Amino acid sequence: MASTEHSTTTTTASEMEEEKEAPPPQDLTLGRVRDALIRQEDSIVFALIERARFPYNAPAYDPSLLPQHGGRSLVEALAREVEVLQAKFGRYQNPEEVSFFPDDLPAPSLIPYNFPEVFHPASASVTANNAIWNMYLNDLLPLFTVEGDDGNYASTAAADLVCLQALSRRIHYGKYVAEVKFREAPQDYTTAIRAKDRDALMKLLTFEAVEEMVKRRVLKKAMVFGQTVTLEDKTFDDETKYKVDPEVVARLYDEWVIPLTKDVEVEYLLRRLD
Numbered sequence: 001m002a003s004t005e006h007s008t009t010t011t012t013a014s015e016m017e018e019e020k021e022a023p024p025p026q027d028l029t030l031g032r033v034r035d036a037l038i039r040q041e042d043s044i045v046f047a048l049i050e051r052a053r054f055p056y057n058a059p060a061y062d063p064s065l066l067p068q069h070g071g072r073s074l075v076e077a078l079a080r081e082v083e084v085l086q087a088k089f090g091r092y093q094n095p096e097e098v099s100f101f102p103d104d105l106p107a108p109s110l111i112p113y114n115f116p117e118v119f120h121p122a123s124a125s126v127t128a129n130n131a132i133w134n135m136y137l138n139d140l141l142p143l144f145t146v147e148g149d150d151g152n153y154a155s156t157a158a159a160d161l162v163c164l165q166a167l168s169r170r171i172h173y174g175k176y177v178a179e180v181k182f183r184e185a186p187q188d189y190t191t192a193i194r195a196k197d198r199d200a201l202m203k204l205l206t207f208e209a210v211e212e213m214v215k216r217r218v219l220k221k222a223m224v225f226g227q228t229v230t231l232e233d234k235t236f237d238d239e240t241k242y243k244v245d246p247e248v249v250a251r252l253y254d255e256w257v258i259p260l261t262k263d264v265e266v267e268y269l270l271r272r273l274d
């Protein structure tokens, strides 16, 4: 196990080795997991802002643009190839990262980093990526892009993938949340898990006041990060133009991100005693 404190100032070679490891699972607390979720809000808002630089660009989603790619759209073909490349260099060794197209990914070709094993093995493979992919392309994209076609299909698809990966990381962080909640109240959760009672689990893991704060904070982040910065002092008003509509970001969290995170938590917990 890695040690974060040393009683002496002399560091031996084996201690240096130990220091390279990530913190042990015991360091996992609900506060730390929530801090990670808060930081990921920044990544999501910035990713949406980057995607919103381009118009909707419908051909990026139309399989007829790529006749040689077996009926796949540009965004899907690009995502598959990027995932293969990133898998080769170890992206999916980190349990925070969940692939959209896990079949046929190559084994990593680098020396593995010792990521702590936090998840219960039977729960580790829970994925919501199909729902995330469909939600992003069908529901969210039309809400925050302007209509139009500027021909930048590859850049558009690359920006989509950054959004999808940031959303996927956030939503699958529900596994860490679920693990911490289980460890903090094993008896309460065990009863509901044994009864396979999804409603009871949902009730146990829900904190409405926290959800309200999350929605208010992402709305504010979209206002702060998405305004045009000038040298003049100015305040937000009805005339302020944002790069992504803050209401859409709040709606994204309200309708999809939080509910999908909770679904991941429930699915994780249902397998927690297997």
Ligand SMILES: O=C(O)C(=O)C[C@]1(C(=O)O)C=C[C@@H](O)C=C1
Residues within 6 Å of the ligand: 034, 037, 177, 205, 206, 207, 208, 210, 211, 214, 257, 258, 259, 261, 262, 265
């Ligand atoms: O912070 C938690 O406890 C979570 O489970 C995360 C989260 C969220 O997705 O933001 C989901 C459910 C809770 O009701 C509150 C917030």
